[in-house]
Amino acid sequence: MIRKIFTPLVLASIIACTNTDKNSSDPSKMTLVTLDPGHFHAALVQKSMYPNVDSNVYVYAPEGPDLQLHMDRINAYNTRAEDPTRWAEHVYTGADFFQKMIEEKKGNIVVMAGNNQKKTEYIYNTIDAGMNVLADKPMAINSEGFELLKKAFEKAAEKNVLLYDIMTERFEITTILQREFSQLKDVFGELEKGTPENPAVTKESVHHFYKFVSGNVLQRPAWFMDVTQQGEGIVDVTTHLVDLIQWACFPEQALDYTKDVELITAKRWPTTMTLSQFHAITKQNSFPDYLQKDLSNDTTLNVFCNGEINYKLRGVHAKVLVKWDYKAPEGTGDTHFSIMRGTRANLIIKQGKEENFKPVLYIEPVKKDDATFEEDLTKALATIQAKYPGVALKKLANKWQVVVPAEYDTGHEAHFAQVTENYLKYLSEGKLPHWEVPNMITKYYITTKALDLAKESGK
Template sequence: MKKALIILLSMAAAGCSKPGGDAGGEQDGKIRLMTLDPGHFHAALVQKSMYPQVDSVVHVYAPEGPELKAHMSLIELYNTRAEDPTAWEEKVYTGDDFLQKMLSEKPGNVVVMAGNNQKKTEYILQSVEAGLNVLADKPMAINTEDFRLLQKAFAAAEEKGLLLYDIMTERYEITTLLQREFSRLPEVFGTLEKGTPEDPAVTKESVHHFFKYVSGKPLTRPAWFFDVEQEGDGIVDVTTHLVDLIQWECFPGQVIDTSDIELLSARRWPTALGISQFRKATGVENYPDYLLKDVENDSVLNVYANGEMNYTINGIHAKVSVKWNFQAPEGTGDTHYSIMRGSKANLVIRQEKEQNYKPTLYIEPLEESSEYEEALKTSLEKIQASYPGVELKKAAKGWEVIVPDKYKIGHEAHFSEVTKKYLQFLTGGGMPEWEVPNMITKYYLTTKALEMAKAND
């Protein structure tokens, strides 16, 4: 079922507090999921695995249509696969009043959301106000008005002792994990540089594609995915991952307040798609009326999926950018670039042709010496204590971090890792005190960046 990330909103001032809520079905200690309006395949990816704490019966509340059909097809695919099949039992309600039906029946205690982002923030607020925990796909807010609703939802969740959380899968990608771990070794990394707007201390860039394959099959996107009023501009969508990683890597375990952020610049630009590309990605013959505002010359659809922002976080200069193309070249896929600049070395993730389009981490010292090499090899033992099998190989500049295949589980598997973490929060008494304020700051930044980018159009 769809386990979009539920933000843990209930925390005591000094730490964590136990989540609660008035949803039914908790007597046996089981977590019971409800999937609300699953318009994005991320909802199904939450259910690609089973979890011992979670009841196998999932209640789905959604309008009838191709999006629900696609969701159910993926669940059926997971249930019937030859290796390690799941055993989900979906109970579906498709009346026009599906939202109110879910809020009144409440057969579960966790709502999973991944779909049309124009409706999502209101869904989150109503669910929390009804006493339900929420696990929501990103983004949870796509504009300033949504951000204000999200603040209300967090406040309501705190008052009711509920968990509201968003799905940050990129925290579980192995090269990102190792970049974070090496940055915490002063003998290897030194200290994080301050940087400048022209040469930030931290840069994260990602490239994505409208047409792709999911679970081995071509992904059919809903037509509304190409409407930024429903999906959100790129600068408030994928960038949530990148902003989250900067907070999580550079300031681990620290509360980041909105006052710790200064937005310096932001811009956005469109990806132009032809009608044949739109048809291939959606299976829809013609542009719906709500997309005509973005169509020029009767056929070219401009999607504002690309965005960039420059800002400081606790005085550290950071840059985030996201780009969307139609389809990746054969043998490639979405790509990621990341650099953390330290006083002793730069930690760089590259994912280009030289790396066979696989994310690869490099340690590039500012000054190479036998002393540094010895310190690096000694520090590697600390990394290997948590990640056995990780090794170093001399590269053209510095060292390449060699990662065993067992850690390269892939993007789809990261959803189960996020879900497991969320379940720990839900059953173990709460989440760390920094999670909620840092989520609020993240969406404050992305929605402010959109405001600035639009003003600069």
């Protein structure tokens, strides 16, 4: 059995999470290993149980608050009243935690969601050891990381293991339906090429440092505000937006970043945070030394978490923008805006006050006098309903709202299980879809090169 470190920090959580009826892994199942879980996404992978995954999980991490928060979240899932999980967490907290994980190989799927400063290095060395990796985004936060990530994918092919990142936004129902309608040429037409001023595809998201996760105010690690450890916004959340553009505009097509991508402009800017705001989300009473470089007037922290990228993908003009505010107004939360412009219709996702801050998909004809559009749209709806029964259309003044049954709105946290289930299927098949690896490489090329471009332009 793996050595268990019963420190005061994690003892209570280990006792709560360990299943005493079963303390050895089932060889017929996949087994999870969690590496240094500094981000709450690591716990969300375990918010659900999976039939083909062993209940034992092996955690390798340094002792500290990041580990404690992770264990608390797992314990909350294990002890909740409705559909509790049954994870048994086996924790190693030695200083050599990474080497110990590689040496012991207690599992065959390593989940990485935490500090991004060493993540790409961890990915490469874990792959080199012959272990599969399911990694939270971003897998690379700068150009040096991108080059190492390319080598990690080459090594994965050599070692016959799968490296995959957690793209939860592909499972948001309005995003799915936007993609589905864009494939119906009788409604959408052809995807426009656009211009830098009026891109064919735009995706924007607004996030918040102060937020609720699994019903509680999220406590963030202080390093989350250090862009050398978390990564700037232009290489972090934008990974989701860039991924969705590739996934929606060129479904199941392999992209080549050396031929298909042209960066046009990129910019970055900070969100400011007072010490009291910093304390509210980290529980720390002062700014750590590593954040001193980002302070102005010794009292205000500047976090470069905002970014915009304008680029062309196979000749299609695209724009992604990510913005972080400190806290959402009452009754609101993270928001998403997206538009895909077709020659016959525009597909628009909004999430504002009019939508009660829930994402809603609209279909807007390009020509107001398009006499047959409504008839063609009604016919096309049958194709959508064949895949998604219950989806309907509501006619508004000059557009249609796509009405989605509540059962399809599973929520962001549930998407982590959906990604994991997909990954488990790929593992059982022994391969990823042919387009996934080249498109992951293309995605991280766009984000990391955009960071270089933004810094070079001084924005």
